[in-house]
Amino acid sequence: MRIYIDGEYKCHVLSSEGLREFDVPFFNGKCDEFIEGYRYVPFGEFWEREDGVVFWGEMVSPWKNYDRLYRAQAEYEHQLLLEYESALTEIEIALGVTSE
Amino acid sequence: MIINAISGGGSGAFLEVTSENSGVVTVYNNAVGKTYTKTVQAGTPVIFKGLSTGIWTVEISNNGQTAAKTVEINDDYEITMAFFAAYLNVTYPANSNCTITNADGVVVATDNNSTASTKTFVATVGAEGVYTVTASAIDGSKDKEVNVSIDADGQTKNVTLSYAMYLFKSGEGAKIDFLTYNDKDGTATITVGTDEITLYAQSSVTGFRTALRSKNTIDFAQYTALKMKCTPTAVYTNIYSSDWENSVGVTATAFTSSESTISWAARSKITASSTETTIVVDISAVGTSSTTTSSYYFGLQLGGRMTITEIWLE
Numbered sequence: 001m002r003i004y005i006d007g008e009y010k011c012h013v014l015s016s017e018g019l020r021e022f023d024v025p026f027f028n029g030k031c032d033e034f035i036e037g038y039r040y041v042p043f044g045e046f047w048e049r050e051d052g053v054v055f056w057g058e059m060v061s062p063w064k065n066y067d068r069l070y071r072a073q074a075e076y077e078h079q080l081l082l083e084y085e086s087a088l089t090e091i092e093i094a095l096g097v098t099s100e
Numbered sequence: 101m102i103i104n105a106i107s108g109g110g111s112g113a114f115l116e117v118t119s120e121n122s123g124v125v126t127v128y129n130n131a132v133g134k135t136y137t138k139t140v141q142a143g144t145p146v147i148f149k150g151l152s153t154g155i156w157t158v159e160i161s162n163n164g165q166t167a168a169k170t171v172e173i174n175d176d177y178e179i180t181m182a183f184f185a186a187y188l189n190v191t192y193p194a195n196s197n198c199t200i201t202n203a204d205g206v207v208v209a210t211d212n213n214s215t216a217s218t219k220t221f222v223a224t225v226g227a228e229g230v231y232t233v234t235a236s237a238i239d240g241s242k243d244k245e246v247n248v249s250i251d252a253d254g255q256t257k258n259v260t261l262s263y264a265m266y267l268f269k270s271g272e273g274a275k276i277d278f279l280t281y282n283d284k285d286g287t288a289t290i291t292v293g294t295d296e297i298t299l300y301a302q303s304s305v306t307g308f309r310t311a312l313r314s315k316n317t318i319d320f321a322q323y324t325a326l327k328m329k330c331t332p333t334a335v336y337t338n339i340y341s342s343d344w345e346n347s348v349g350v351t352a353t354a355f356t357s358s359e360s361t362i363s364w365a366a367r368s369k370i371t372a373s374s375t376e377t378t379i380v381v382d383i384s385a386v387g388t389s390s391t392t393t394s395s396y397y398f399g400l401q402l403g404g405r406m407t408i409t410e411i412w413l414e
Contacts, residue, residue, distance in 0.1 A: 025345075026345075026364070037385075039382070043369070043371070047382075049324075049382065049384070050248065050249070050257065051246045051247070051248060051259065051324070052246065052247045052248075053324070053325055053380065053382075053414075054380070055325075055368070055380050055381070055382050056368075056379075056380070057368075057369075058368065058369040058371075059366075059367070059368040059369070059381060059382065060364070060366065060367060061349075061366035061367075061381060061382040061383065061384075061385070061386075062365065062366060062385040062386060063384075063385050064385060065385055066352075066365050066366070066385055066386045066387070070352060070365075
């Protein structure tokens with residue numbers, strides 16, 4: 001998944017001036033809200049938290065409350081499932097197939 | 101505070117000081133050995149007379165707030181000053197004392213907590229700089245300190261201190277219950293001993309991997325970092341799945357084998373090193389003291405060879 005990080009290693013889903021692009025498989029299948037609640041530190045780089053603790057990459061960690069991101073991703077996947085089921089139903093109707 | 105230098109008649113100059121806040125004003129010139137002090141009320145100027153030309157320092161203080169300026173007295177001039185105040189929101193452990201010192205080691209705030217719960221208090225600091233916030237257990241058994249930098253008036257910084265929680269410590273062994281997962285073909289094994297945890301893959305053939313997980317969920321809410329002291333002498337490349345990434349961190353689900361696709365909440369990759377290293381994972385946004393929708397476990401997955409001497413949370 002292509003993501004973009006800013007000067008604080010926070011992730012963005014859209015490119016913008018000053019952002020760096022990375023391909024991070026960890027975010028495959030994740031919704032935008034989930035991705036943008038994370039921080040990605042590439043290998044060989046480090047991020048220093050405001051309390052002085054240093055984190056070397058490669059690291060992915062949430063900077064927004066993870067419960068919130070977890071719920072956003074679950075809702076996203078639920079909506080996808082509904083869309084797939086709806087599309088499947090339409091196909092079945094078109095084919096004259098009845099689900100038992 | 102506004103400072104106006106007024107050229108007066110006779111010997112010396114007049115210095116008029118006006119402050120937006122009440123306080124005590126001290127004017128001194130160490131070169132001539134003179135110091136003058138006056139109490140100032142908000143909006144009411146005070147005048148210092150007979151000041152010789154030269155460099156003078158003007159200080160004002162009130163309830164822990166301070167401000168200082170160096171001025172050159174010769175003719176009329178103006179200087180505007182303001183009190184500096186920034187705030188530290190400090191949360192520290194139960195049954196502990198908390199002390200805040202500035203870069204010179206001067207204590208600027210203290211607080212005490214004799215309860216069985218964490219406590220939060222707000223400390224006001226009167227200058228830019230680096231402050232050390234220290235929590236010490238009342239029984240003297242442990243302490244924790246962090247540094248926080250203040251660089252602007254009105255700034256607020258949140259500081260959370262917690263004592264380390266060991267999951268594994270060399271010489272003491274596992275401090276929690278772990279579940280270990282060897283490779284299904286037995287070509288990679290993991291052993292939890294008293295002095296170290298050993299992960300060993302027979303060869304670099306991909307697919308030989310091991311995994312380690314806390315048996316029970318862990319309350320990560322009071323901790324901000326997961327640390328693991330280890331020597332990963334060999335780390336093999338995964339070609340099967342992006343979720344097997346030779347990593348350590350916090351998982352949102354209880355995986356059940358070395359081949360599980362792990363749902364990481366936060367993780368750092370393990371890379372080969374011939375010397376001991378400490379891997380640090382930011383978990384400051386993982387876990388909550390309120391109702392959670394997911395459970396959290398310590399997790400590790402590796403295709404390679406590594407010894408671990410310590411795993412702990414701070």
